[in-house]
Amino acid sequence: MSTVKLIQYEEASAEVRAVFDDIKKTRNVEDVNNFWKALANHPDTLKRTWQTLKEVMQPGELDALTKELIYLAVSIANKCNYCVHSHTASAFKKGMSAAQYQEFLAVVGMAHETNGLAIAMDVPIDAQFLVGDEE
Amino acid sequence: MSTVKLIQYEEASAEVRAVFDDIKKTRNVEDVNNFWKALANHPDTLKRTWQTLKEVMQPGELDALTKELIYLAVSIANKCNYCVHSHTASAFKKGMSAAQYQEFLAVVGMAHETNGLAIAMDVPIDAQFLVGDEE
Amino acid sequence: MSTVKLIQYEEASAEVRAVFDDIKKTRNVEDVNNFWKALANHPDTLKRTWQTLKEVMQPGELDALTKELIYLAVSIANKCNYCVHSHTASAFKKGMSAAQYQEFLAVVGMAHETNGLAIAMDVPIDAQFLVGDEE
Amino acid sequence: MSTVKLIQYEEASAEVRAVFDDIKKTRNVEDVNNFWKALANHPDTLKRTWQTLKEVMQPGELDALTKELIYLAVSIANKCNYCVHSHTASAFKKGMSAAQYQEFLAVVGMAHETNGLAIAMDVPIDAQFLVGDEE
Amino acid sequence: MSTVKLIQYEEASAEVRAVFDDIKKTRNVEDVNNFWKALANHPDTLKRTWQTLKEVMQPGELDALTKELIYLAVSIANKCNYCVHSHTASAFKKGMSAAQYQEFLAVVGMAHETNGLAIAMDVPIDAQFLVGDEE
Amino acid sequence: MSTVKLIQYEEASAEVRAVFDDIKKTRNVEDVNNFWKALANHPDTLKRTWQTLKEVMQPGELDALTKELIYLAVSIANKCNYCVHSHTASAFKKGMSAAQYQEFLAVVGMAHETNGLAIAMDVPIDAQFLVGDEE
Numbered sequence: 001m002s003t004v005k006l007i008q009y010e011e012a013s014a015e016v017r018a019v020f021d022d023i024k025k026t027r028n029v030e031d032v033n034n035f036w037k038a039l040a041n042h043p044d045t046l047k048r049t050w051q052t053l054k055e056v057m058q059p060g061e062l063d064a065l066t067k068e069l070i071y072l073a074v075s076i077a078n079k080c081n082y083c084v085h086s087h088t089a090s091a092f093k094k095g096m097s098a099a100q101y102q103e104f105l106a107v108v109g110m111a112h113e114t115n116g117l118a119i120a121m122d123v124p125i126d127a128q129f130l131v132g133d134e135e
Numbered sequence: 136m137s138t139v140k141l142i143q144y145e146e147a148s149a150e151v152r153a154v155f156d157d158i159k160k161t162r163n164v165e166d167v168n169n170f171w172k173a174l175a176n177h178p179d180t181l182k183r184t185w186q187t188l189k190e191v192m193q194p195g196e197l198d199a200l201t202k203e204l205i206y207l208a209v210s211i212a213n214k215c216n217y218c219v220h221s222h223t224a225s226a227f228k229k230g231m232s233a234a235q236y237q238e239f240l241a242v243v244g245m246a247h248e249t250n251g252l253a254i255a256m257d258v259p260i261d262a263q264f265l266v267g268d269e270e
Numbered sequence: 271m272s273t274v275k276l277i278q279y280e281e282a283s284a285e286v287r288a289v290f291d292d293i294k295k296t297r298n299v300e301d302v303n304n305f306w307k308a309l310a311n312h313p314d315t316l317k318r319t320w321q322t323l324k325e326v327m328q329p330g331e332l333d334a335l336t337k338e339l340i341y342l343a344v345s346i347a348n349k350c351n352y353c354v355h356s357h358t359a360s361a362f363k364k365g366m367s368a369a370q371y372q373e374f375l376a377v378v379g380m381a382h383e384t385n386g387l388a389i390a391m392d393v394p395i396d397a398q399f400l401v402g403d404e405e
Numbered sequence: 406m407s408t409v410k411l412i413q414y415e416e417a418s419a420e421v422r423a424v425f426d427d428i429k430k431t432r433n434v435e436d437v438n439n440f441w442k443a444l445a446n447h448p449d450t451l452k453r454t455w456q457t458l459k460e461v462m463q464p465g466e467l468d469a470l471t472k473e474l475i476y477l478a479v480s481i482a483n484k485c486n487y488c489v490h491s492h493t494a495s496a497f498k499k500g501m502s503a504a505q506y507q508e509f510l511a512v513v514g515m516a517h518e519t520n521g522l523a524i525a526m527d528v529p530i531d532a533q534f535l536v537g538d539e540e
Numbered sequence: 541m542s543t544v545k546l547i548q549y550e551e552a553s554a555e556v557r558a559v560f561d562d563i564k565k566t567r568n569v570e571d572v573n574n575f576w577k578a579l580a581n582h583p584d585t586l587k588r589t590w591q592t593l594k595e596v597m598q599p600g601e602l603d604a605l606t607k608e609l610i611y612l613a614v615s616i617a618n619k620c621n622y623c624v625h626s627h628t629a630s631a632f633k634k635g636m637s638a639a640q641y642q643e644f645l646a647v648v649g650m651a652h653e654t655n656g657l658a659i660a661m662d663v664p665i666d667a668q669f670l671v672g673d674e675e
Numbered sequence: 676m677s678t679v680k681l682i683q684y685e686e687a688s689a690e691v692r693a694v695f696d697d698i699k700k701t702r703n704v705e706d707v708n709n710f711w712k713a714l715a716n717h718p719d720t721l722k723r724t725w726q727t728l729k730e731v732m733q734p735g736e737l738d739a740l741t742k743e744l745i746y747l748a749v750s751i752a753n754k755c756n757y758c759v760h761s762h763t764a765s766a767f768k769k770g771m772s773a774a775q776y777q778e779f780l781a782v783v784g785m786a787h788e789t790n791g792l793a794i795a796m797d798v799p800i801d802a803q804f805l806v807g808d809e810e
């Protein structure tokens with residue numbers, strides 16, 4: 001149960017429909033996901049979010065599946081249940097195999113454990129990691 | 136400033152030295168990172184954590200850099216500052232280019248934004264995402 | 271499904287009823303929210319939490335709606351689903367318009383994105399931000 | 406110590422300088438904050454982030470200070486130390502009084518407490534909060 | 541609705557059944573929890589996770605209930621709903637009384653509040669807390 | 676570097692001094708921690724927070740060290756660096772042995788790992804965990 005109405009194509013404004021049409025065409029799908037229907041209550045945010053997502057997620061120096069796995073890893077650590085489901089589904093659609101998913105989950109689990117341990121002990125950063133500017 | 140002493144090789148027990156030696160050999164480095172020196176206060180956790188990390192991070196269905204990027208993505212979303220630095224350094228060591236890092240950060244930033252929006256609106260999960268067992 | 275029974279008014283102790291009565295009177299509502307019914311398993315925490323909430327949320331230097339938006343922003347970033355729903359409802363009750371909610375969500379989304387980016391790059395704090403005591 | 410070099414105006418490309426110039430003009434400041442100097446390693450993300458921030462943070466249905474307090478509340482709950490400092494400074498610059506900051510912190514503290522309690526007990530969402538679509 | 545099938549004993553491989561059998565014997569239960577059925581899609585992670593959990597959670601310098609309360613406290617702060625339910629149930633099974641649960645929740649709520657306040661003000665660490673190595 | 680001045684006893688108001696005096700007497704220490712000096716900018720929050728902490732942390736159904744370990748576990752998972760240091764120091768002061776700290780950290784690390792895995796797979800809650808009211 002969302003905090004907003006889900007805007008269906010039929011009831012959407014022309015401005016929203018234009019975004020929905022571009023999502024459907026870009027992704028070659030018959031309908032947009034609920035995330036976009038929820039965001040359609042906020043047309044400016046809808047347009048800006050879709051435009052950025054479209055640019056950021058297109059294959060470039062990193063391939064489409066790698067980008068999806070990064071997105072999914074962030075979503076898990078950020079505890080966004082909707083995002084976990086949508087990006088797991090998307091990763092499978094982009095070619096993730098069951099064996100890759102198994103390895104992905106093992107990395108995610110391990111990262112959570114060492115994150116917790118490093119925070120618990122407040123491990124000082126090694127000098128060799130520091131390549132940026134002095135604080 | 137950590138909550139524990141960093142155990143140096145010279146003062147380490149034989150049990151801890153054996154793990155340090157394996158880390159140095161596996162990674163072809165002259166010294167282990169501070170994380171392992173901190174964990175050396177807890178020899179059982181040190182051994183288990185290194186053994187698991189070694190297995191989980193070796194190339195398999197996913198290549199070494201992809202695994203590192205997943206690890207880094209989790210560490211950022213979990214706000215572990217030590218982990219952000221160590222895994223950024225590690226990703227560069229495993230071949231991440233400046234252009235790939237740029238794309239990686241764009242995906243990470245975007246994921247945080249849509250995570251926040253999906254949680255804020257509590258978007259209902261689309262039926263087609265659901266492949267698992269009924270709750 | 272909560273981890274505790276929800277205590278209804280009819281079955282509540284006199285101590286709990288007194289808090290429930292004050293909540294109903296203060297908020298001019300017929301029944302208290304589930305949060306208070308759950309907390310009623312812990313009468314001390316119930317009393318203390320309600321007393322503090324009542325004081326903290328009354329209009330003062332900041333008006334009631336601004337306080338509610340701050341509360342909602344924290345609840346979203348803390349991924350508390352119950353709190354997201356209760357404080358969204360409360361913000362509307364305190365006068366938030368649909369257009370204000372749209373702007374609120376845009377700010378929340380943007381904040382999540384730049385939080386993620388600043389953590390990922392570990393941006394050093396600008397000297398001019400520092401007004402407090404030396405660490 | 407950041408994971409990237411901070412790009413100073415003198416060494417910046419024309420593309421980056423154009424963004425820096427717009428930030429300085431819009432905010433009427435002599436130099437941009439470190440966040441933008443760090444982001445300048447990623448010109449596309451720099452441009453997009455600044456453009457969105459500029460639009461989202463301008464006064465509209467919510468005034469500038471209210472938006473800043475929402476941004477700060479998210480940054481605290483997301484544990485972004487850089488963001489806490491920059492948005493606290495920004496809130497004072499936009500007129501937050503010491504007394505308002507005191508009330509702001511009280512709300513933030515209270516929100517964290519009830520977030521923790523509601524998550525701990527998994528309080529079921531009240532029927533009256535639900536205005537959106539069926540899940 | 542999980543992202544994976546829950547593997548039942550009847551359909552499990554011999555490798556998975558061996559782990560399930562050890563869980564059932566160790567805990568003296570008739571069936572394993574859904575967590576293990578979900579993890580059974582990833583036999584290596586299943587084995588490693590169970591082996592580590594078994595070792596880590598056995599009574600030692602800390603008794604079984606204290607360890608369970610620590611586990612539950614982490615799960616609440618990490619906003620893992622499944623984990624909140626499973627470790628609350630487990631704590632009761634290990635002897636937590638209703639009165640202890642009430643005190644536990646009060647500590648958890650208070651910790652969340654002061655965590656939020658300390659992060660909001662970026663309180664400098666007191667010199668006397670620092671027992672570890674120089675950063 | 677905090678966002679507020681640390682209020683020293685000498686410059687504190689009578690109202691603040693009364694709280695400082697009670698902290699010093701209750702804990703038998705010569706000076707209060709920085710957290711209280713920071714909070715002293717907000718006398719109402721200072722008084723309320725200290726009063727609640729004093730009540731909540733006194734030994735009751737759970738002993739003082741167990742309560743401290745719960746507080747520390749929450750602080751780690753909430754990534755509050757100040758709180759990690761202050762409550763680690765406090766746990767040692769209340770009698771935590773080096774061996775107990777080792778076991779504590781192992782539990783904390785393990786909890787983070789299974790939290791991450793359970794969220795990643797969105798494991799459905801087992802029917803037997805559900806003792807509360809229907810949602």
